[in-house]
């Protein structure tokens with residue numbers, strides 16, 4: 001019984017195409033002798049496309065992407081400060097537009113200190129947690145504006161919008177994940193300052209917690225959570241948090257577990273109404289693009305998350321194990337992006 | 350020529366009174382033979398006062414405090430989850446109310462890895478930077494609300510309000526500070542998501558930068574800034590950022606420089622219209638209160654910031670040096686709160 005998965009590939013800008021080439025190589029290797037085929041459509045989106053055509057993500061692009069079973073994305077964003085991109089905001093117009101339009105309400109970001117990975121902490125302990133970051137609300141909704149812009153009397157507001165509907169579904173996902181893990185869930189917010197949004201998060205977590213008596217629940221203010229991430233990261237199992245706090249905590253978590261070059265993520269629509277999208281947490285890093293300096297491991301581990309999401313657990317585990325074995329064997333000698341991809345792919349042969 | 354400084358002392362809750370007792374001891378020691386006298390008024394504010402009287406901070410309290418030259422605060426906040434405090438929000442009603450009412454638009458938070466202090470980083474380098482956190486705007490303004498509260502159709506909004514007036518004054522302060530330091534200034538925001546507020550911050554920093562050609566300016570998204578704080582903290586000199594990002598970065602910075610038990614802060618009204626307020630970055634930690642377990646060093650270093658702000662540079666330096674010498678002499682043997690205070694005070698004798 002053979003299965004065909006329609007995969008939209010968005011290599012993007014900067015190091016995106018380089019790391020995606022290796023991720024695809026690994027995907028080829030792990031499916032070489034299996035009865036699943038990934039039928040790929042490549043979408044040239046990002047800063048280059050915008051500069052060439054003026055388009056960031058058209059309705060046609062979006063409809064075409066949405067007709068796939070999954071999306072693999074490299075990274076998007078041009079050179080910071082490029083005056084030709086000033087009006088564009090590729091991040092909002094492309095990446096966030098995809099997450100919002102495809103209702104990726106779970107932004108899943110595992111943080112694991114792999115044996116052999118060198119993080120900055122002297123005594124990191126056993127780090128293995130997952131951040132479940134809400135992906136479709138909060139300060140990311142784009143409900144901001146300004147008056148008297150550019151004058152000494154400018155006022156700029158940004159409104160964080162939060163709904164019980166949006167929070168409950170992601171909180172439920174986080175509790176179910178905690179049930180399959182070490183049964184510890186930490187809500188991170190800033191309830192003492194953002195009393196309305198924070199209060200609602202807290203109430204909903206308390207309500208859902210009552211249905212999961214075996215999950216130990218605690219709460220941390222976001223500022224305190226950053227302290228624990230560097231002093232006691234092994235205390236975490238599942239963290240559930242809002243869009244902005246999740247953004248901040250997962251970059252920090254990536255650094256703490258050996259660098260953003262290893263951090264994978266999934267933008268998940270658990271209902272399966274829209275395709276989910278898998279991408280490394282790192283950005284397009286235009287300063288090192290085209291020089292074979294990027295670590296493709298985060299993109300490769302994102303492929304593993306995708307395989308797992310698609311129900312291909314066996315393939316997912318093989319990719320994860322190959323990447324882990326590669327990380328464990330690193331000796332500090334620099335390798336090119338392609339060499340790392342080759343090494344991981346060859347472990348799957 | 351003798352000088353009298355009118356000092357409002359707010360010991361507060363939890364470990365607040367314990368650390369403030371040591372801070373006052375050190376203040377006594379450093380002024381023992383000088384011609385400046387600190388005339389103190391003690392204000393019993395915080396969770397205990399609220400529970401006893403129902404008041405958090407009355408107009409009379411505020412007026413009385415505002416009639417002083419400076420404020421020394423320990424920490425406020427009751428036991429988390431205490432049902433009797435549910436309606437109170439001591440943090441908003443007391444601490445934030447003071448910061449906003451007294452126009453503490455500069456929240457000054459130095460981060461320094463003192464010789465002898467043990468942080469969590471394996472290779473921290475030479476950490477010595479100051480976060481200039483905006484203190485009177487942003488997501489802290491309390492412009493939030495919710496509808497259908499507690500129902501499945503609840504919507505909770507939180508609005509971050511930002512003004513050119515508010516940003517320009519704190520940015521100017523940060524540039525002037527950078528001129529007196531290593532002449533490096535980093536703006537931290539999230540301009541790719543919070544485009545209106547972030548755009549205004551960026552424009553104002555660019556404008557003020559033109560008046561300070563000798564200050565090297567760069568920009569980091571808040572998520573990236575957390576990475577650098579653990580991988581390369583010695584790259585920072587002055588960080589200028591908004592109220593919420595500053596809250597998060599300074600807790601992380603405190604952890605990275607050996608713990609929140611050493612992190613001092615000043616809530617400054619540079620115009621001198623209102624008294625400035627000095628407080629340790631740590632909270633009231635009710636779980637360890639009354640047990641002589643708290644480190645009073647952050648409160649003592651906050652006294653140094655206060656002395657400096659009052660123009661008593663010589664006294665400020667003596668307190669800083671005494672605290673530094675104490676930190677350098679620590680051997681890991683536990684000492685009580687009082688013992689640490691005594692040790693630092695005795696170095697000033």
Ligand SMILES: CC(C)[C@H](C(=O)O)[C@@H](O)C(=O)O
Pocket residue numbers: 091092095096247281283541542572
């Ligand atoms: C590029 C940016 C808009 C994005 C975000 O803030 O979500 C990125 O930082 C991430 O974490 O995926």
Ligand SMILES: CC(C)[C@H](C(=O)O)[C@@H](O)C(=O)O
Pocket residue numbers: 192193223440441444445596630632
């Ligand atoms: C107690 C709380 C309101 C406060 C803040 O968020 O500013 C604290 O975390 C701080 O950093 O001083």
